Amino acid sequence: MTKMTTEEAFIKVLQIHGIENAFGIIGSAFMPISDLFPKAGITFWDVAHETNGGLIADGYTRATGKMSMVVAQNGPGITGLVTPIKTAYWNHTPLLLVTPQAANKTMGQGGFQEVEQMNLFKDMVCYQEEVRDPSRMAEVLNRVIEKAIRGSAPAQINIPRDYWTQVIDIELPPIVRLERQAGGVEAINKAAKLLSEAKFPVILSGAGVVIGGAIEDCKKLAEKLDAPVCSGYQHNDSFPGSHPLAAGPLGYNGSKAAMELISKADVVLALGTRLNPFSTLPGYGIDYWPKNASIIQVDMNSDRIGLTKKSNSRNLWRCKISFTATFK
Amino acid sequence: MLTGLDHEEDDKGTVWNKEARERDRDRMSPRQAWRAIQAGMPEDVIISSDIGNNCAIGNAYPTFEKGRKYLAPGLFGPCGYGFPSILGAKIGCPNTPVIGFAGDGAFGISMNEMSSCARKEWPAITMVIFRNYQWGAEKRNSILWFDDNFVGTELDPELSFAKVANACGSKGISVKTMEETTKAIKQSCEDQKKGITTFIEVILNQELGEPFRRDAMKKPVRVAGINKSDMTPQKTNN
Ligand SMILES: Cc1ncc(C[n+]2csc(CCOP(=O)(O)OP(=O)(O)O)c2C)c(N)n1
Ligand SMILES: [Mg+2]
Numbered sequence: 001m002t003k004m005t006t007e008e009a010f011i012k013v014l015q016i017h018g019i020e021n022a023f024g025i026i027g028s029a030f031m032p033i034s035d036l037f038p039k040a041g042i043t044f045w046d047v048a049h050e051t052n053g054g055l056i057a058d059g060y061t062r063a064t065g066k067m068s069m070v071v072a073q074n075g076p077g078i079t080g081l082v083t084p085i086k087t088a089y090w091n092h093t094p095l096l097l098v099t100p101q102a103a104n105k106t107m108g109q110g111g112f113q114e115v116e117q118m119n120l121f122k123d124m125v126c127y128q129e130e131v132r133d134p135s136r137m138a139e140v141l142n143r144v145i146e147k148a149i150r151g152s153a154p155a156q157i158n159i160p161r162d163y164w165t166q167v168i169d170i171e172l173p174p175i176v177r178l179e180r181q182a183g184g185v186e187a188i189n190k191a192a193k194l195l196s197e198a199k200f201p202v203i204l205s206g207a208g209v210v211i212g213g214a215i216e217d218c219k220k221l222a223e224k225l226d227a228p229v230c231s232g233y234q235h236n237d238s239f240p241g242s243h244p245l246a247a248g249p250l251g252y253n254g255s256k257a258a259m260e261l262i263s264k265a266d267v268v269l270a271l272g273t274r275l276n277p278f279s280t281l282p283g284y285g286i287d288y289w290p291k292n293a294s295i296i297q298v299d300m301n302s303d304r305i306g307l308t309k310k311s312n313s314r315n316l317w318r319c320k321i322s323f324t325a326t327f328k
Numbered sequence: 329m330l331t332g333l334d335h336e337e338d339d340k341g342t343v344w345n346k347e348a349r350e351r352d353r354d355r356m357s358p359r360q361a362w363r364a365i366q367a368g369m370p371e372d373v374i375i376s377s378d379i380g381n382n383c384a385i386g387n388a389y390p391t392f393e394k395g396r397k398y399l400a401p402g403l404f405g406p407c408g409y410g411f412p413s414i415l416g417a418k419i420g421c422p423n424t425p426v427i428g429f430a431g432d433g434a435f436g437i438s439m440n441e442m443s444s445c446a447r448k449e450w451p452a453i454t455m456v457i458f459r460n461y462q463w464g465a466e467k468r469n470s471i472l473w474f475d476d477n478f479v480g481t482e483l484d485p486e487l488s489f490a491k492v493a494n495a496c497g498s499k500g501i502s503v504k505t506m507e508e509t510t511k512a513i514k515q516s517c518e519d520q521k522k523g524i525t526t527f528i529e530v531i532l533n534q535e536l537g538e539p540f541r542r543d544a545m546k547k548p549v550r551v552a553g554i555n556k557s558d559m560t561p562q563k564t565n566n
Contacts (some may be wrong), residue, residue: 021419046444048440051438052415055408056416058410083406087402090403190450210395213395235398235400237396238392241392241393253384253388278403281543282542282543
């Protein structure tokens with residue numbers, strides 16, 4: 001056990017996870033931590049508007065693969081983060097959302113800058129937790145960061161602001177990084193069988209291929225199967241454009257060649273994509289989604305398997321596998 | 329596939345794109361602008377995009393050899409994504425050239441960040457603003473399903489983003505031809521290395537590409553009818 005302040009505990013956990021950048025507008029509600037940023041090696045990017053701050057954080061992570069944090073004053077600073085946090089959610093961006101809350105001592109009295117910040121982000125994050133006791137600052141922050149990484153989405157820590165500047169006696173929590181699960185044996189065998197018997201397999205590569213660092217693996221697999229690769233809507237960077245098997249993006253204003261190719265597929269291998277509606281809606285009057293093809297969907301989130309697109313029921317097949325683990 | 333295409337098509341019975349071309353003969357079409365931009369883009373560039381017609385027309389143009397290079401707004405679809413997201417990309421990758429893209433309406437939502445990003449601690453970027461003086465993507469819907477009834481689709485023609493940029497301490501320029509556009513993109517990427525942020529206002533004609541949501545739109549019918557005379561004044565205590 002070590003004696004430290006709640007803000008020191010908070011900063012130490014940020015350091016353990018290598019979070020070097022924070023975006024927001026300065027406010028009294030988090031000054032005990034911003035005060036320590038320079039000492040800790042954390043850069044505070046003081047933006048002109050919280051909404052931009054959140055989107056800057058999204059851009060930072062999408063370009064680097066590293067996580068950052070977004071922080072703001074309780075109340076009106078925090079409400080400005082709704083749009084960017086939900087944006088980051090659908091960009092599958094792991095992000096630490098720090099929401100200092102009106103003080104527990106007065107919460108519920110309709111005081112200054114008071115709003116229900118947990119309800120506000122309920123539908124915007126993959127995980128949220130409020131610190132219920134000052135001694136739990138490090139534990140909760142560590143869990144929230146882990147959850148953001150596991151869920152590849154924003155996660156929120158809500159902190160009653162009167163929990164800062166308290167002395168606690170704690171042990172810093174350990175990092176528990178999970179390896180992503182590979183698909184089950186049965187699922188992988190079925191996928192292999194479908195693909196080896198396919199007459200015209202087509203790969204659809206999505207954001208997960210970028211986020212999972214699996215572009216090389218996707219390329220190898222495409223070459224092995226001699227399968228053209230379509231990209232998901234707005235994920236033009238999920239396959240090398242100069243590769244002979246690259247077909248371009250599907251969806252709104254996408255590539256006609258990609259649409260025509262996938263429409264002929266008898267097996268679609270959908271990698272790192274939830275098959276969102278914008279990647280599957282008709283474009284240029286071409287209703288390209290191959291309704292009778294077998295779909296092999298690979299997504300880190302099993303809730304999204306088969307959510308939007310079904311294969312014919314005989315071949316309907318589900319799996320939850322990670323990209324790299326599967327192809328190597 | 330797109331290289332030969334210069335102009336946007338009108339649906340049967342509509343004339344917006346044809347008239348837009350005739351109205352501003354000396355201005356670039358969105359596709360001409362995109363081609364000029366592509367000709368000037370450095371290798372290894374990270375680009376962002378926004379929700380809007382011009383950005384969407386460009387959606388099929390960029391290809392990349394590596395991942396984490398294309399930051400489009402994604403499925404939540406917020407206008408105002410292109411500018412802040414490219415700032416974040418540059419903060420994370422200070423030695424990589426970056427170019428942000430947004431329509432003039434969407435850029436307006438995020439432009440308060442012009443007041444923070446010119447400070448010397450912030451890395452330099454290039455930001456392209458597609459200037460067509462309209463909330464184009466929504467305007468296309470009014471053309472196709474609402475008989476050209478343009479409610480809330482017009483932007484301020486007097487506003488100069490280039491001047492605002494200069495006033496913020498960045499470099500602001502306005503380009504009208506393909507040649508100028510390619511040159512400005514190249515120059516701005518060189519300038520990023522010297523810490524100079526450039527906002528390029530690309531002046532365009534008002535052509536509009538495919539609507540976002542053909543799937544979700546239909547022509548409304550009038551059933552009860554709406555009359556101005558039914559408006560009831562509010563009572564106040566003044
Ligand atoms: C925050 C937000 N507000 C409104 C919309 C609805 N919307 C979608 S596209 C669009 C028009 C974009 O206009 P502009 O940025 O000028 O680009 P253009 O279509 O003219 O190229 C609007 C208002 C949105 N997507 N997001
Ligand atoms: Mg516009």
